[in-house]
Amino acid sequence: MVKRVRGTQDILPFNSKAWQEIERISRKIFSLYDYQEIRTPILEEPSLFNRSLGDTTEIIQKQMFRVLHERDQLVLRPEGTASVVRAYLENNLDRRYGVVKLYYFGPMFRAERPQKGRLRQFHHLGIEAIGSLSPLLDVEVISLSDRLLRELGISGYQIYINSLGCKDDKIELGRILRKNLKGRLSELCPDCQVRFGRNVFRILDCKKPRCQKVVANLNLGHDYLCSDCREHFQRVIDGLRAINITYQVSFSLVRGLDYYTRTVFEIKHNRLGAQDALGAGGRYDNLVGQLGGQDKGAIGFALGIERLLLVRDRTADSSSKQLVYIITLGEEADKEGVCLLHALRDNNVFADMDYSERSLKAQMRQANDLNARFCIIIGEDELKKSVVSLRDMASGKQEEVPERYLLNRLSSLGLTAN
Ligand SMILES: [Zn+2]
Ligand SMILES: [Zn+2]
Known part of the structure; x- marks a missing residue:
């Protein structure tokens, strides 16, 4: 791999x-x-x-x-x-x-x-x-x-x-640093001994305790400004x-x-x-x-x-999206479900469905994993009556909603995004 x-x-x-x-x-x-x-x-x-x-x-x-x-x-x-x-x-x-x-x-x-x-x-x-x-x-x-x-x-x-x-002050600061560090070179780490010649400012950034100790004793001020x-x-x-x-x-x-x-x-x-x-x-x-x-x-x-x-103390807000998850059982229900999914998305409802033709239980588990707010279940019964079952995933309450009223119902539940 x-x-x-x-x-x-x-x-x-x-x-x-x-x-x-x-x-x-x-x-x-x-x-x-x-x-x-x-x-x-x-x-x-x-x-x-x-x-x-x-x-x-x-x-x-x-x-x-x-x-x-x-x-x-x-x-x-x-x-x-x-x-x-x-x-x-x-x-x-x-x-x-x-x-x-x-x-x-x-x-x-x-x-x-x-x-x-x-x-x-x-x-x-x-x-x-x-x-x-x-x-x-x-x-x-x-x-x-x-x-x-x-x-x-x-x-x-x-x-x-x-x-x-x-620019001129910086040159002066470099001069002051070199003057004050010259006698203490042996106390610095090997990297800083190289920095002394190349870029003396970087010694002040060194994270090694021995170098920080030397820097702390430099008594720096703003004399060079x-x-x-x-x-x-x-x-x-x-x-x-x-x-x-x-x-x-x-x-x-x-x-x-x-x-x-x-x-x-x-x-x-x-x-x-x-x-x-x-x-x-x-x-x-x-x-x-x-x-x-x-x-x-x-x-x-x-x-x-x-x-x-x-x-960050705050973790990302995960509640902003209210997913509606469509669960279908059987081939007829699949067809119905795909049309419904399309219609929901056209109306700005966050929606998804399971494409794996699994059992009701497996699809419900998937809805839970995705943190879906509602499930829409379409099985043989629902097809016969031209309704869908709308399940509130938090409370577990389920209601039958005639298909043509579904969008109204979802909108009254605040599920249509703008
Ligand atoms: Zn200046
Ligand atoms: Zn160092």
């Missing part, structure tokens, strides 16, 4: 409802905040990510899935932001609107060593707001993530925020306070990707453990310029859908 690829998942019928619910609620909130959907291809040119994420990031060095076809070398996208910015530029969205607010859902691919909570194909939902440097936009994006999590029935999360500053960036951060904080968003400033929060500038944030959940965040985001004020456009202020975030599902 052929098995699925390691690090991928099948989303089965009993799970897909929860996925649909997450998408439905997200779409509602996104549209409430005036964001519109964008769908970009899964295949992209490798240079898109080399130029935006940074050559020294783990994603570029180890985790990209490369697709070779004849002379084409493509990659499966590892994240959404770079693709959205590419599409924004390529389709001239920058010329048509002021702040462009976009949202997306979709699979992302990273060749990680598969382990619990880490998939090689995982799913993000995210937003990007492109075209403004205002700290008020940061406040909107962070508050949107907070509102979305609450609407999804998730509690017990914590929003951490920090500022990386502008220029006055503009300092003011920007203050205005973000003030804005969040004004609308009562709970957050925590974390000086050691840096996002590993090169494109981040100024405000960065991360949403953690105690049930995921120290390893993982529910999602993260931040400003990327230089990315549009780097990808060939005019510099534009921009900010976004992405949440991992698999992780949202792990921490």
